[in-house]
Amino acid sequence: MLTKKQQYELIASIKGRGEIPLKFAYLDEGAKNWDAIVKQRSDKINGINSVEAELLRKKINNFISSFPNCKKLNIIDVGCGNGEPVVPILDILTEQNIQLRYVPIDISSNMLSMAEKFVKNKYKNIQIKPIELDFEMGNFSDIMFELKEDGYSNLLLFLGSTLGNHSDRQRVLTNFRDSMSSEDFFILGVELTNFSKINKILPHYKGKLPENFLYFIPDNVGIKRNDTEYDVSWNDKLNQVEVKVILKKNSNVKIGSENFTLEKDEQILLSRSVKFTEWTITKLLSDVGFRTELLTTTEDRGYLLSMVQPTRYGV
Numbered sequence: 001m002l003t004k005k006q007q008y009e010l011i012a013s014i015k016g017r018g019e020i021p022l023k024f025a026y027l028d029e030g031a032k033n034w035d036a037i038v039k040q041r042s043d044k045i046n047g048i049n050s051v052e053a054e055l056l057r058k059k060i061n062n063f064i065s066s067f068p069n070c071k072k073l074n075i076i077d078v079g080c081g082n083g084e085p086v087v088p089i090l091d092i093l094t095e096q097n098i099q100l101r102y103v104p105i106d107i108s109s110n111m112l113s114m115a116e117k118f119v120k121n122k123y124k125n126i127q128i129k130p131i132e133l134d135f136e137m138g139n140f141s142d143i144m145f146e147l148k149e150d151g152y153s154n155l156l157l158f159l160g161s162t163l164g165n166h167s168d169r170q171r172v173l174t175n176f177r178d179s180m181s182s183e184d185f186f187i188l189g190v191e192l193t194n195f196s197k198i199n200k201i202l203p204h205y206k207g208k209l210p211e212n213f214l215y216f217i218p219d220n221v222g223i224k225r226n227d228t229e230y231d232v233s234w235n236d237k238l239n240q241v242e243v244k245v246i247l248k249k250n251s252n253v254k255i256g257s258e259n260f261t262l263e264k265d266e267q268i269l270l271s272r273s274v275k276f277t278e279w280t281i282t283k284l285l286s287d288v289g290f291r292t293e294l295l296t297t298t299e300d301r302g303y304l305l306s307m308v309q310p311t312r313y314g315v
């Protein structure tokens with residue numbers, strides 16, 4: 001399932017940082033586990049996907065007005081998941097006189113197939129061009145450049161508060177910035193900190209579906225569920241929800257041809273979800289070299305959408 005390079009990255013991150021990068025959980029069968037979580041969220045809880053969707057529906061015309069006289073547009077959905085989060089955007093844009101191309105980008109070929117199938121079924125006349133890549137590995141300016149052939153404009157999306165899952169958020173944003181030219185736009189959706197809601201958020205990370213999703217890689221490398229305790233907590237210093245496994249006994253791990261032992265009481269981070277404030281996300285975007293074109297939040301200040309562009313000459 002993992003390429004050789006991914007195996008080395010996984011070994012290095014477990015041994016070096018005590019972390020299993022969340023991105024590997026979406027590979028292979030993991031895509032179905034994620035899809036089950038999204039479906040449960042939209043059925044039962046007013047989770048971030050529906051909050052984000054409502055905000056997008058309200059604001060998409062404002063965002064799109066930044067592309068005056070646009071006739072051809074690439075909707076580049078970075079970290080596409082099952083493709084459902086782009087519905088508010090595609091619903092509105094398909095009603096306008098714009099030729100659309102949906103470009104899902106993801107590390108997981110299964111997530112890409114799911115997004116492609118979903119969008120193909122829902123919108124008959126949209127061209128779709130899935131691209132499999134790991135956006136943590138560097139910029140993808142070549143892809144962005146080729147997509148602009150034949151007069152297309154580029155709109156990048158990074159939805160679902162995915163940014164908060166990454167250990168090096170600055171690096172991820174820098175890769176995006178270095179992939180964009182000064183006419184391209186980028187819409188980022190992130191969850192904001194709401195201290196009064198922390199205790200309501202934590203249960204979303206517990207239960208059968210999140211555990212199936214997050215145990216996918218531990219199961220695959222030989223860490224037995226029964227030998228671990230599943231722990232969800234709020235890290236006040238780092239403003240993040242953390243999901244860890246704590247080992248109740250020594251565990252033998254096998255990744256490719258590498259074998260090693262994790263010791264009793266060691267903790268391995270399976271997922272982080274950083275929550276931002278308006279100030280921290282705006283500062284992060286600005287430090288990376290983005291200028292803000294539009295910024296909007298939900299009424300309760302729980303979710304934020306920001307539309308940005310690379311700043312020319314770093315000023």
Ligand SMILES: C[S@@+](CC[C@H](N)C(=O)[O-])C[C@H]1O[C@@H](n2cnc3c(N)ncnc32)[C@H](O)[C@@H]1O
Nearest residue numbers: 023026079080081085106107134135136159160
């Ligand atoms: C939290 S999910 C969000 C999915 C979707 N945008 C949503 O809002 O429901 C993160 C998505 O990003 C993808 N992803 C995570 N890390 C990635 C990486 N380094 N490179 C490419 N895709 C990545 C995952 O496979 C998954 O589809």
